[in-house]
Amino acid sequence: MKKIRLLTLIIPLSLLIVNCSTSKKRKSDYVEVKKISYKTDVEPIIANSCTPCHIPPQGKKEPLENYDHVKANIGAILERVQLPQDSRKFMPPVNKKPALTADQISVLVKWQQQNMTE
Structure with a gap:
């Protein structure tokens, strides 16, 4: 029993x-995936690293002043920021701004992979 x-x-x-x-x-x-947005994650990177050259009225290069412009050019942006720093097409120019960090590039890549939400 x-x-x-x-x-x-x-x-x-x-x-x-x-x-x-x-x-x-x-x-x-x-695994929780953080949703990357233009306003909170991408815009600060662009504002810090691409001014004044790509932000009108001072900027004379391809404008990256808003969501639509950055979204339309994300492929070119990623291509240029990942070039070797000694390449003449590397962005941002070495003598003007520091290169983007691996974390900043990762944010841009993830934003593109997540369909570039505003």
Whole structure:
């Protein structure tokens, strides 16, 4: 009789433990992806690294003054900021602004991959 009681306690407890550890594994499988937006993430990078050359009225180059312009040119922007710094097409020019960091480039890449939300 004692064995039956013990078994009736052990079986539900073991099921509870198994289910708890499984749910923890499921939660860790989900990775939260931060949604990148133009206003909060991309615009500050452009404003800091592309002024005054690409921001009218002073800028005489391809304008990057708003969402539509940056969205239309994101491919070229990514191409140019990832060139070797000694390339004449590298942006921003070495003598004018510091190069974008790997994190800043990553933000631009993710924004493009996430369909460039405003």
